[in-house]
Amino acid sequence: MVSIALFGAGRIGQVHADNLLSIPDITLSALADPVASEARESLLARSGASLREPEAIFSDPDIDAYVIASPTDTHARFLHLAARTGKPVFCEKPVSLEFAQVVETARIIQHAGSPVMLGFQRRYDPEFMQLRQSIASGEAGRAQHIVMHTRDPAPPPLAYIQSSGGLFRDQAIHDFDMTRYLLDEEIVSVSATGACLIDPAIGAAGDIDTAMITLRASSGRLVQMINARHAAFGYDQRLEVVCERAVFTIRNHPATQIVRADAQGFLTAPPVSNFITRFASAYRAEMKAFHAMIVSGVKPLATMQDGVEAQRLAEAALLSMQENRPVSVRELG
Known part of the structure; x- marks a missing residue:
């Protein structure tokens, strides 16, 4: 089983979670979201994931990959932490509202060699x-x-x-x-x-x-x-x-x-x-492609550099x- 951690239980986080849970080989093990809500509690209940702090998730060797669907101002920080682990990451766009930070984050990701997929679902x-x-x-x-x-x-x-x-x-x-x-x-x-x-x-x-x-x-x-x-x-x-x-x-x-x-x-x-x-079908295909990236190293259609450009x-x-x-x-x- 592939163990996934999800950051963000908002609208798009819920979409990605449901699509991940539809893939037999995936388990949603951890959720990071500081905002208490019915949506968060519902996701925890139906997925069996544990609510955890981001730092605890990134230090857990049993987590195989990360899905970042949290507010935009958290994306760059989470990507930097993920780069230290070298594990596959899916991140919603944009990476940051500050373009200089987008470029710097892309540089860090490239240097670390971390596989990153950007959330351009229309592809x-x-x-x-x-x-x-x-x-x-x-x-x-x-x-x-x-x-x-x-x-x-x-x-x-x-x-x-x-x-x-x-x-x-x-x-x-x-x-x-x-x-x-x-x-x-x-x-x-x-x-x-x-x-x-x-x-x-x-x-x-x-x-x-x-x-x-x-x-x-x-x-x-x-x-x-x-x-x-x-x-x-x-x-x-x-x-x-x-x-x-x-x-x-x-x-x-x-x-x-x-x-x-x-x-x-x-x-x-x-x-x-x-x-x-x-x-809806594109979002489902996107998570299937992320799964293929995790287990087989298949390159995504939307890369970190696509997010920069x-x-x-x-x-x-x-x-x-x-x-x-x-x-x-x-x-x-």
Whole structure:
């Protein structure tokens, strides 16, 4: 049996825990979360894990690997402690809200040789994986540009906004990562603009709730990203890749496939209500991939360096918006 320790019993921690517990070869042995809650107690009860302090977990030789799903401001510290053990780690994004700390943590991980997988679950979504294969095969000719839409069904709580690091680091970072994954090349320049058009409280907290971002890849190919904290019809996650001989589209997933038709027209269901439901299969595949990394050394699709590069683009977007100019990614080191 593979013994796993989980850090964080919040929403995403619960998702990862349930997916880990569905793998026969895995046992959830320890949980670290200082916040008493019904969710934490429920997880402890159904998993049989013991509630322990982080230091005790990292010093336990019987723990085989770690899943870090705690608040962002703890990620770097836990990664540093994990690096000392050399054991496999899964860590949610971002590694830190301070880019210099992200780079330094990546350096420590590389020096230690610790296997680390980053939480970019879209890389494990069947549709995104198939799309990447189609682009790479060249069957439709060279990919020319990409248009991406990501909108939440509703703004998150204000407390979350205040600790999230902002729209670029929190929400758009998945799109930055997906751009690199699909095009299989680096982005060289970023031009971003944003505003608070949905919830004035978000603006008062120092963030934006609506953004448009244009990326230029090293080959000259272009990406247009549209991000927002609200869509009137629900969770909005769409993508279009324009190639020479075809256009590939990933659409929203409807809550049901039933279509009602009458004299007024055709009525379809709205999209699924949140990203956890939309990417449920991707989250399951992600934990299976982590298990394969632990037991067989299979390299993950999302590495520590992918986390660095995705956040580098987020930082470039923030700088572009603040200074109202295109930003060369080289400016971020």
